[in-house]
Amino acid sequence: MRLRSRKQEKHIIENISDDHDVNLSEVLAENIELTSQMLGHSEDLVIRQFQLNDIKAALMYIDGLINQQTVYIDLLHELMLDSSELKRTNNKAILPAIKANLLSVGSVTEVNTIASMLKALLSGDSILLVEQQISGLALNTKGGESRGIESVTTQEVVRGPKEAFTERVATNVSLIRRRIKDPNLWMKKYCIGEKTQTDVIVTYLNGVANDDIVQELDKRLNDIKIDAILEGGYIEELVQDDTYTPFPTVYNSERPDAISAGILEGKIAIIVDGTPFVLLIPALFVDFLQSSEDYYQRSDIATLLRLLRTLAFFLALLTPSLYIALTIFHQEMVPTTLLISLTAQREGIPFPALVEALLMEVTFELLREAGIRLPSTVGSAISIVGALVLGQAAVDAGIVSATMVIVVSLTAICSFIFPSYNLAISVRILRFGFMFLAASFGLYGIFTGMVFMVLHLNSLRSFGIPYLTPLAPFVWQGQKDVFVRAPLWKKRERPHLISQKNIVKNRTHAPEPPNGGR
Amino acid sequence: MTEKISSKQFLVLVFMNLLGTSIVFIPSIATSYGQENGWITVLISTIIGMVLILLFNATVSNDDTLDFFSAIDQSVGKIIGNVIIGALIIFAYYTGIANIWALSEFVGLQILMGTPPAAIALISTMTSLIAVRYGIEVIARSIEIFFPFTILSLVLLALLVWPEARLENIEPIMQLNKMSTVIGAIPLVGMTFLEVITLVIILSSVNNRKDGKRAFLYGGLLAGFCMMIVTFASIAVLGVQGTVRHTYPIYVLGQNIRIAQFFERIEVLVAFIWFFTIFFKIATTNFIIVKAVQHLFKLKRHQSISIPVSFLLWTGSVTSFPNVFYDFEAINSTYLVLGFIVGFLIPLFIVVSKKISQLRKT
Numbered sequence: 001m002r003l004r005s006r007k008q009e010k011h012i013i014e015n016i017s018d019d020h021d022v023n024l025s026e027v028l029a030e031n032i033e034l035t036s037q038m039l040g041h042s043e044d045l046v047i048r049q050f051q052l053n054d055i056k057a058a059l060m061y062i063d064g065l066i067n068q069q070t071v072y073i074d075l076l077h078e079l080m081l082d083s084s085e086l087k088r089t090n091n092k093a094i095l096p097a098i099k100a101n102l103l104s105v106g107s108v109t110e111v112n113t114i115a116s117m118l119k120a121l122l123s124g125d126s127i128l129l130v131e132q133q134i135s136g137l138a139l140n141t142k143g144g145e146s147r148g149i150e151s152v153t154t155q156e157v158v159r160g161p162k163e164a165f166t167e168r169v170a171t172n173v174s175l176i177r178r179r180i181k182d183p184n185l186w187m188k189k190y191c192i193g194e195k196t197q198t199d200v201i202v203t204y205l206n207g208v209a210n211d212d213i214v215q216e217l218d219k220r221l222n223d224i225k226i227d228a229i230l231e232g233g234y235i236e237e238l239v240q241d242d243t244y245t246p247f248p249t250v251y252n253s254e255r256p257d258a259i260s261a262g263i264l265e266g267k268i269a270i271i272v273d274g275t276p277f278v279l280l281i282p283a284l285f286v287d288f289l290q291s292s293e294d295y296y297q298r299s300d301i302a303t304l305l306r307l308l309r310t311l312a313f314f315l316a317l318l319t320p321s322l323y324i325a326l327t328i329f330h331q332e333m334v335p336t337t338l339l340i341s342l343t344a345q346r347e348g349i350p351f352p353a354l355v356e357a358l359l360m361e362v363t364f365e366l367l368r369e370a371g372i373r374l375p376s377t378v379g380s381a382i383s384i385v386g387a388l389v390l391g392q393a394a395v396d397a398g399i400v401s402a403t404m405v406i407v408v409s410l411t412a413i414c415s416f417i418f419p420s421y422n423l424a425i426s427v428r429i430l431r432f433g434f435m436f437l438a439a440s441f442g443l444y445g446i447f448t449g450m451v452f453m454v455l456h457l458n459s460l461r462s463f464g465i466p467y468l469t470p471l472a473p474f475v476w477q478g479q480k481d482v483f484v485r486a487p488l489w490k491k492r493e494r495p496h497l498i499s500q501k502n503i504v505k506n507r508t509h510a511p512e513p514p515n516g517g518r
Numbered sequence: 519m520t521e522k523i524s525s526k527q528f529l530v531l532v533f534m535n536l537l538g539t540s541i542v543f544i545p546s547i548a549t550s551y552g553q554e555n556g557w558i559t560v561l562i563s564t565i566i567g568m569v570l571i572l573l574f575n576a577t578v579s580n581d582d583t584l585d586f587f588s589a590i591d592q593s594v595g596k597i598i599g600n601v602i603i604g605a606l607i608i609f610a611y612y613t614g615i616a617n618i619w620a621l622s623e624f625v626g627l628q629i630l631m632g633t634p635p636a637a638i639a640l641i642s643t644m645t646s647l648i649a650v651r652y653g654i655e656v657i658a659r660s661i662e663i664f665f666p667f668t669i670l671s672l673v674l675l676a677l678l679v680w681p682e683a684r685l686e687n688i689e690p691i692m693q694l695n696k697m698s699t700v701i702g703a704i705p706l707v708g709m710t711f712l713e714v715i716t717l718v719i720i721l722s723s724v725n726n727r728k729d730g731k732r733a734f735l736y737g738g739l740l741a742g743f744c745m746m747i748v749t750f751a752s753i754a755v756l757g758v759q760g761t762v763r764h765t766y767p768i769y770v771l772g773q774n775i776r777i778a779q780f781f782e783r784i785e786v787l788v789a790f791i792w793f794f795t796i797f798f799k800i801a802t803t804n805f806i807i808v809k810a811v812q813h814l815f816k817l818k819r820h821q822s823i824s825i826p827v828s829f830l831l832w833t834g835s836v837t838s839f840p841n842v843f844y845d846f847e848a849i850n851s852t853y854l855v856l857g858f859i860v861g862f863l864i865p866l867f868i869v870v871s872k873k874i875s876q877l878r879k880t
Contacts, residue, residue: 441641443629444625444793448645451660454663458655458663466659
């Protein structure tokens with residue numbers, strides 16, 4: 001068979017895509033040349049040509065994406081040295097024979113077209129091409145360098161597992177599988193991103209998860225037409241219900257135990273290749289105030305912590321605005337002695353309370369942002385500067401009052417309490433709005449802001465589930481796991497709106513001392 | 519109507535709508551008629567209110583597929599139906615501006631001294647506009663969130679003023695002023711139970727209409743009970759004269775709370791009860807007007823008319839009432855007449871014409 005002319009080849013290269021594909025040719029050299037051209041003669045494409053019992057063959061792979069051990073020992077060694085059995089097989093049956101006898105890798109698939117071959121090649125498979133065959137074999141040799149399982153960095157706990165997800169989707173899947181050994185844990189794979197071809201795995205507990213939500217997610221994922229998915233955040237933004245809201249409607253975590261707990265409640269996890277953060281839907285407001293550790297500590301401790309977090313939510317949101325409202329509008333509500341000391345402190349301050357509060361809050365936000373991005377060696381410098389700006393020096397300079405420093409510190413501490421970073425950010429955004437409302441309408445402004453916030457929260461839905469469930473609509477069963485964490489034996493049912501079937505999750509009786517307590 | 523609320527949500531909605539405004543005005547109005555028997559006046563008006571709610575319930579058909587407007591059109595015809603809906607809109611509008619005005623006047627007088635009431639009315643109306651645009655489901659769920667706080671504040675108020683109460687203030691019980699005790703129930707009903715006729719429009723979006731009707735009754739009963747407790751507490755703590763003289767007796771009640779020499783003047787508690795109830799009353803009224811206008815003009819989305827309606831509500835609230843005395847005068851005369859026509863005669867007319875058309879069919 002004649003080689004295709006250059007012009008023809010160029011034409012082919014330009015047109016190869018998923019919709020417009022070219023079949024593999026019978027001539028080995030032609031296939032190799034085309035592949036090499038398609039990849040722009042890239043350095044990392046390795047083409048190893050050899051004789052397979054007098055038949056020309058080639059193994060292609062991308063250096064760095066493959067597991068070298070597998071390719072060298074399991075593939076090349078076997079193919080080049082132990083191929084005597086192939087002598088008896090005729091030309092047609094050669095690929096099945098190779099498949100059956102020679103290859104000791106787990107997954108082998110046949111590829112017929114250039115595009116599918118390239119796709120396999122680029123996701124770490126090795127391609128075996130044989131002369132006179134119009135198809136090749138894609139051998140799963142995925143490997144290459146990646147980070148091992150390390151301990152969590154964002155959602156640390158005192159008690160509980162320490163391991164975190166990694167950037168590799170296979171590892172992440174295994175971390176979940178290892179926790180839920182149930183045949184009903186189903187995984188569905190998507191390949192999203194025209195250029196990045198990112199693996200996205202949707203996993204849920206079949207029979208527990210709400211089928212409607214699973215289908216809705218499937219629809220939304222299939223609707224994504226984008227060139228790149230580099231992090232779960234891309235998926236989050238493309239599938240969430242409502243874009244224009246400060247509140248997160250998709251939960252993310254790098255803790256396998258938190259994600260597994262969500263799956264067991266009937267939620268659906270989305271694992272995206274290339275990020276240790278796994279998404280969980282539907283996400284409700286209360287999820288962001290809960291930590292997986294709540295279930296590892298005793299229930300009374302967990303309840304206390306949850307109430308503390310709820311308090312922190314309101315303090316982080318409202319402390320500066322309450323300070324503004326009380327000092328500008330409602331002096332009569334402050335007890336007299338406190339009022340006198342407040343006024344005495346504010347005496348030399350040149351700014352109105354709002355400007356004072358804004359000044360300090362903005363400074364704090366800047367410091368925090370600077371602290372995150374800085375290399376750790378410079379970090380200590382920032383904390384010294386920060387302590388000066390947000391501390392005694394600012395008060396001594398007569399720019400802000402000492403109370404304001406306390407207010408800002410309190411807000412800062414409270415906003416670090418949340419187990420989830422997303423909610424802390426929403427609180428940061430809303431805090432400024434509340435400060436302006438308080439400065440113009442006092443406590444009534446804060447009230448209006450709260451009503452607006454609750455209205456907005458109620459208008460949100462996460463995959464059809466009202467965001468404030470189980471507070472509104474009020475579900476009595478759900479109250480056992482909101483602000484209070486009831487003892488495990490009392491929580492017999494899964495959240496109702498999320499999983500509508502297979503509700504009962506627990507049949508344990510209350511623990512009793514032996515002999516009826518005597 | 520695709521939006522659905524549960525009967526529980528409807529119950530708290532009725533509760534909030536009944537307590538809005540009235541919780542602050544009722545004690546002084548009831549006491550001005552019934553004197554030391556003011557709380558009995560509230561009791562009588564609650565009983566009348568229950569009968570009225572039964573009447574309102576009778577106007578709504580049990581057929582789940584039919585909403586209130588189409589049911590009216592079917593039973594009395596398109597033209598009379600439109601007149602009735604127009605009357606409902608006028609009444610709801612009047613209620614709406616009276617409530618916005620009362621809220622802004624109260625906040626301007628008691629909480630934000632110096633802030634122009636028009637500005638307060640503006641942000642209140644704008645917040646209710648947002649609520650209307652989100653729809654009744656969101657309003658109902660938000661009420662569910664704030665309901666526990668309202669009840670908690672009410673219970674706290676009733677408990678904390680208890681040490682200040684002097685029971686001789688309410689004696690003698692039902693010995694004097696018997697006639698005016700009973701008559702006083704009429705203006706009370708006018709500013710509480712007659713107003714909630716507009717809620718029949720929302721009743722038709724309750725997912726189970728039978729339960730919704732029951733919730734209407736229970737909500738009315740609960741609100742009546744709360745009003746009675748508050749009136750009782752006002753008379754017992756402030757005395758008859760104190761209750762009548764103050765425009766906002768419940769607020770003064772809050773100012774009387776004194777715990778351990780430190781928690782003084784926590785009248786904010788009272789302010790919160792009132793804010794929550796009146797705000798959701800304004801939002802619900804606004805929503806009802808918008809829904810009714812949508813039906814009259816056959817609009818596709820109720821959101822498209824919400825901004826003009828809210829603007830009219832705000833303008834009305836700023837220009838209609840010169841002062842508190844005018845307001846009290848209106849409650850006892852104009853408003854009562856309007857309320858009687860729309861809240862009593864119209865539902866009666868609907869029920870009767872329904873019965874007649876049923877009889878004709880058989």
